[in-house]
Amino acid sequence: MKTLQVFEPGVQTVYTIEVAAQLAQVPRRLIVLYYKHGLLSPVTDPAGSGWYFDDEAIRTVRRIEYLRAKCGLNLAGVKLVIGLMDEVERLRAELRFHHRR
Structure with a gap:
């Protein structure tokens, strides 16, 4: 019998603007x-609540x-690229989605 595995994303880490910098x-x-x-x-x-950034934002800054x-x-x-x-x-x-079908 197969069991269903439920995806549970991890807790998202957020950083203040100072820590992100x-x-x-x-x-x-x-x-x-x-x-x-x-x-x-952000x-x-x-x-509202200030500047908070996640890991993806840090990667984006590094890419920029x-x-x-x-x-x-x-x-x-940079914006265009x-x-x-x-x-x-x-x-x-x-494409990956259509190849799986």
Whole structure:
């Protein structure tokens, strides 16, 4: 008899903007700048409960920094590249789904 395994996601860790900046190794002001340019989203509403970020946001900041420092992109270029990378990943997931059918 097969048993059903239920997926239970782990507890999501969230970080204050200060801790997120330390983990991503960037100044706090860059996190604010990336938020203002629509490159980064906190997990909470900054106007309500303050700035809190998850692990995905830390990875995003590191990706932004790589594109800026190593590839020489400005913020508009970074936004375009990240959007394209996200679209490629979405399409890959869609292909995987259709191949499983």
